[in-house]
Amino acid sequence: MKKTLTCIECPLGCEIEVTMNGDEIVSIVGNGCLRGKAYAENEVTCPKRVVTSTVRAENGALVPVKTDAPVKKSEMFEIMQKINAVKVKLPVKIGDILLENISDGANLIATGNEE
Amino acid sequence: MKKNYDIVIIGGGPAGLAAAVAAYDNGVKDILILEREERLGGILNQCIHNGFGLTRFKESLSGPEYAARFIDEVQKRQIEVCTQTTVLALSKEKQVTVINSAQGVFTVQAKSVVLAMGCRERSRGALNVAGSRPAGIYSAGTAQKYVNIKGYLPGKRVVILGSGDIGLIMARRMTLEGAKVLAVCEIMPYSSGLKRNIAQCLDDFGIPLYLSHTITKIEGEKRVTGVVVSKVDENKRPIAGTEMHFDCDTVLFSVGLIPENELTKMAGIELSPKTRGAVVYQNRETDTDGVFACGNVLQVHDLVDFVSEEAEIAGKAAAQYVLNGAKVREEISVNTGNNISYVLPQKIDRNAGGQVKLFFRVTNTFKNCTITATSGGEVIAKRKKRIAVPGEMETLLLTEKTLAGINDEIVVSLEVDE
Known part of the structure; x- marks a missing residue:
């Protein structure tokens, strides 16, 4: 299954595509940096925000x-x-x-x- | 307060603060910052959300935290600050007339002036939205001040017109404080806000964004009771039969920002109809020697990080003007070509040396396109873009070497790739 996310780490707002196999992340594509990768990993498992x-x-x-x-x-x-x-x-x-x-x-x- | 200063900076927001620090660090210590509010920091004080400073500090700061970094620097240098002091007039001779409750009306003479007054929000009046004039209609920034500075929630059921960043931020903020945001309507087919704000302020809370929609009627006598929202055609005209009704008690307008240039006009400084800010050289000097402009009073920026960067250019240049006097310039004009709404600086002084970064916005959303700067029929800089949108400021760098070989007007344009 594929999920498309908008990264919120910086103003660029990269569109990240995460491919999932059940709960397992198969691939993360489209992130511009490592912060984006970490964001995507969290977002498909347990989304978090600074309040x-x-x-x-x-x-x-x-x-x-x-x-x-x-x-x-x-x-x-x-x-x-x-x-x-x-x-x-x-x-x-x-x-x-x-x-x-x-x-x-x-x-x-x-x-x-x-x- | 004295009667004479080397540099007077009008505005103590992010632009004024960064300009003051840069001017000081470039050798001029006799500086006065004039601020009409109670404290320094400008609009950052009410922007309590995070996301500021990623470019400059590699950290996600709140508005007050970002402001505090610069306020600390100003205080360390013991730069003189006058708060609750409003500038009433500015002359071409760099006389600044101010008023405050302690000293009344008085005039200070500056050798150099930095304009850092910021911008203000476009109002309902500027949009001609039909309907009566009940309570419950605010600009997004006013609502932000009520919630974040005063501690009042201005309404419970909210419809927001315009998808500018302040409106998106307020959609989230009011939702978190217990209001129900029913819809954000944007007359354009795209949002002018940052993508991440659509994601974290609307999508996170299931708030719908209606693109190509506008408010066609505001209902209510004493207080707003509802709005009618209609879809619009390519010419932004409402389409009959597409009306949706929302019961709401509050309408927020987040429909763009306008540089606040009354003082600039008063001083007879040339303004650009495109940016609605001063026409400047690359050092942010206006057509009046020794008067500089930076930040949102010059061009409305997307990020405060870029405001600080621009203010440092202006602050440094103001110091150089005080120390070295006016320059003999060799001028090249910079103009907009196809699909570019404005470009800044509008003039380049070739004698200044160094590289020049051009800032501009495109007129529409373009995919797979090339942005070029040309001079005398030759391409002097170019950049390919997968996507270009009006909401994001674009840049092109002209190196010192490139500029050395140029004699003709520079034109920036965008063409969609074949």
């Missing part, structure tokens, strides 16, 4: 956040619920862990500085 959002600081300001590793696409909405329950104390610096192990070992980290 980005915001959390509230005590003073009402919003702090931008992301998962520091891709998390299961199928769990994005559960992860969003966890993110929306987070309240942070200021100051926050880029890279600060705001919630440990939000999913599969990935942490929720700040992507903005807020005084």
Whole structure:
């Protein structure tokens, strides 16, 4: 069976064709780089995404956040619920862990500085 | 704030920041950055999604992270910054009139000015979409500011007109925050957004993209209650009988960006009707000596990485202008040929030396084609493309050696291979 994917690793958006035999990957064609190969391998077995959002600081300001590793696409909405329950104390610096192990070992980290 | 500066940079977004750092590193330390918002970073502050910086930093950063890299560099160099300060006027003599709540209205004199004001979104008014004027209609960027900076979800059931990247990003963002995005309609037969955004913002959430479709009616008195979407023919005219109705409370417009050049016009600087930005030489100098332009105020870029790259060219050139004065130029014009909507720079100064990268966009989707730069009937650079689309900026490199042998106008064109 063949699956056609659009790679999301970079703006080029390579079209990748993955040939499968059951659960086994037979070939990956069309990727422009190794990141694309890894993306395609994940995408046909367990698709993952980095989730980005915001959390509230005590003073009402919003702090931008992301998962520091891709998390299961199928769990994005559960992860969003966890993110929306987070309240942070200021100051926050880029890279600060705001919630440990939000999913599969990935942490929720700040992507903005807020005084 | 002083009364005189070597370089005044208008705009503290990605272009202004990179220009400031480059100018400083090329020997001019007396720099002022003027920013109308509360903080530096420009539109990057509300672009909390990732995917920035892959070209430049080989990392996938969020907008605020990308901005912070440059803000850190500006701070390390102790470059003077004035936030919450709006530029009211710019003169050809490089006088910059500004206003803020602390000092009122005042004027600073610059030896060189870098225009880095960015762009703004095309509005509903520019599109002539029929219907009443209820609440619930936003540009995608306004909705982005509400959600990501203010923390409000502007609606629950959303239809998006235009498939620009901001609209696609907002389709995902509002979905994750609990809204239902019913459709994205694109009047063209192709999307102007990046392919990866179609995949990760629409396909991931099962949001349909209707190509060759547009909104023909917005319904609702106080608040939007629905829209009518119709298919369009080759001439972008709605086809009767193809109407679809969506019940929705919100409409987002993501229909393109326009460089914000009011100050440029005010200073009497020549603008290109094609880019709607200034006409520039390869060092991003406008027709006014010592005034440079870079980033989205000059041409709307696909990636912030390219904005930074262009701003560094302008910042360096501004420093050289301050240190060495105006140049004697030997000018060659660069023009568009078949199937090219614009090309930049519009003028090349042969005396400048070095290579020149031409940036341009094609007018339509083309498969198996060749892009060429010709001068005096000879091909001086060419590139074969499997696919070329208007949504992706193209480039051609002219080497120093190539440029040395050229005397005539350069024309960039695209031809489909036989």
